[in-house]
Amino acid sequence: MSFERIDPDLVELDVGMDEILINVGPQHPGTHGVLRVLLRTDGELVLGAEPYIGYLHRCKEKIGENLTARQFIPYTDRLDYLAGMNMNLGWALVVEKLLGLEVPEKAKHLRVLMCELGRIASHLVAAAAMGLDLGSVTPFMYCFRERERIVDLFEAACGSRLTYNYITVGGVMADLPAGWLERCEAFCNEFEQVIPELHAVLTGNAIFIGRTAAIGVLSPETAIDFGCTGPVLRASGVDWDLRRDGEPIYTRLYDGYEFRVIAETEGTYPGAKRHPPVPQAAVVGDSWHRFYVRMLETVESLGLVRQAMARYRDSESPCGEPVKLTQKLPKGEAYLETEAPKGQMGFMVVGNGTAVPWRVRIRSSSFSNLSVLSELCRGGLVADVTAVIGSLDIVLGEVDR
Amino acid sequence: MDAQTIHGRLLERFGERIRAADLEAVDPWIEVSAASLPEVCLYLRDRLELRFNMLHCISGVDYFEGDPQRSAETGWQPHMQLLYHLSSLVYRHRLVLKVRLPRWKDGVAGELPEVPSVAHVWRTADWHEREVFDLSGVRFTGHPELRRILCPDDWEGHPLRKDYRAPDEYQGIRVR
């Protein structure tokens, strides 16, 4: 679809005689934020779906060129605002990579603990929003009820519910308060009882399966070609997780932790016996599988949280000392990707010898995940567009930065 | 496969079109000439022992210091750099490709520097190149549809350039 602007007030698009051009968004309940998708439809059949982004562009990369490394941490919170801890970690790690800094043991366990809790929180929102998009309001409430408890834990740890500014260059801002671990333990035990409820209303529900199975099928080659990462990539059958396969400075965080990478290998998912079976209608790489991968990852993250708590209790070392606010960055570049809940989140920092970076680059997972939307929606129905966007689990804060 | 071996393979195949490299850096990088970029990328993607099948990121870094005192201290000439972060999901190796471009084409201020597009090699480059065009002002020749992605379509200027000054007004609204 091409268009030329002759008169800025008049936009001519090549639309066929029996086609409708319809705008989903930017204000729309089903687009997970300010996203505009221009649909070209023939009745209910979608012939083209073009995402337009930039409505939430807040010039983070330019701002990063004016702040020191530690001052930039609150800005990272606001990228994927549903998983602020993971964003903090990505930036903190890349600056540590450039500085050649290694945080002590206890800080590592604390970082894993927070990031995996953040992963659970983010996947809960993903599941909730997908249910909501498809008309099922009740799981939204159940998921947010559980997320409230995680967010309360975060508030006790760092004072904030959504934008944490907790994991910073050199370690974390402060150690955990007394009684936090017991509360977290209680949460883990109770959350395990809720997961079957969610499976009952969503994963195994016949109407949900009817709306998501074989919808928006993404082949592994297309996924890699479009730079899709995270659950989107794993649901297409590609066994790739940066916590296991990433750069050493990141995989060292997960040294000694036991967890399974959720991707379908030889027709089954690891640990799938405790979960509803894959329905007949679902095809690897469709929306149902993307949803399923997130549900299974939530359970894996719960296991990781338990392990992190145990190892945190056992470790003696201090909790990490945040570097000076005016810490100078050496000359050179460093790029690091971490496994954020929505995909691989990459940060690049170019230092020039001063405390303020020369360039900050943020490579967000949702940016690439969203680019595959036009491929997935073509040939489907209008109602499938929201199902696909829900299964890709994008957040516009990340896409637009 | 480590950076040394990859560099060796590339030198073997492309010779002088591989300009420079720093394999001891935090992220080993190899600089290629702008014109040879698509060929090198295709080679990296398709060569059986290399198989760089994922392009993670294309970044534009503007090396321009407006302040004359500080520019004397930097030690580099003003130029634009593009960084391509590649990785192979098959072999688990990573690489950074650099392309050095002049800030303006033929020295004429306002004419954007050009580099061939790699959207036909990795389809994700489509959106990344649009972003570099939008924010850093680099034109990608051969791109299917090069238009702004984050800024509005009628925005003027390329914000991430170091000499960018935001306009006073946009469509009648005061911006600064």
Place this chain on the structure above:
Amino acid sequence: MAEYLTQYADPRLANVIAALVHCGLLLAVAVGAAAFFNWLERKVSARTQDRLGPTRVGGRFGWLQSLADGIKLLAKEDVIPAGADSPLFRLAPYVSFSAAFCAYIALPFADGWVARHLNVAVLFILAVAGLEVFGVILAGYASGSKWSLFGAMREAAQVVSYKIPLALCVVVPVMIAGTMDLVAIGNMQRGWLTNWFLFHDPFTFVTFLVFLTCVVAGVNRSSFDLAEAESELAAGFLSEYSGFRWALFFMAERASMVAVSGLAAILFLGGWNGPLPVATWLHLVPESGLLAGWLGNLLGAGNFLFKCLVGVVFMMWLRWTLPRLRIDQVMTTCLKYCVPLAAAMLLGAMLWTYALPGGLLPGGRPIGEVPEGSAAVAASERGGR
């Protein structure tokens, strides 16, 4: 009531007064139901979602929440989009509401308690309820927005398609009863629970389930609410309506929910007859006197309204539990599942009544036999009205 008033006044005036009184009562029921079910929906949805719902407006249970909502809606600014077709835009909610409301004219609440005693009541209700879709199409077209148009077209397709299996389902109890007169059908189910048409034969039982599906789809509720799908179409055909106009659509939807629940109650669930013949035991029948008969009818009306309530709560329960079907899935359900099933059940019921006219359970009556002592018999003896 009209005949009663002719003793005192000119027949035409009597008719007008009777009509006004009936409309007043029915409007009270329809609008009151809308308000009550607004509150009930919020409570039911809240409890399903593990929260409380309204707890502040009007006491601990938020009784006056509906009133507050009503006041808010009346006080809103009347916005008509610039691109909208103004006369049609204004007309649409009234068309919808009138159609939904007219179904009450032939719906009996108790033996003889019906605004207009029609002997083709079933046909009338189905026909008039189907007119509601005109209001929706008008609204979708006149809003001047593509989203509204989408919603309206989906709704038109859905409602019209579901009328077919609905009609097939409705024929089954009509055939068992031998009449379309709802009062007579209700009276035939007098007595014990076993007289209800639901238990007449297995085919009618399945027909009831199919009827429920068709009715929920026809009213655009729960999994079939894609015309107003909030997350997809941003309220579809309703997206440009606010304030009182929206309230009218809302009332139309609630009124038709109650009306179809009432229809289900009369056709399958015994209407105003309870599971046990309490009224007969207490001698609250017309033979015992006018007041007794009236009290018996009041009990019956209570029964009937309770069954409507159960129907509506069931629809709410469905809405807050299940996701939404897509339009092609809705059409598939209708044409590939409901229609053949309803047709097969019709055939089965037909053969059953031919072979076992008394029905499955003891005490059943052959087709068309109306029990003695009912107002319908009295009316038919008088020559019928």
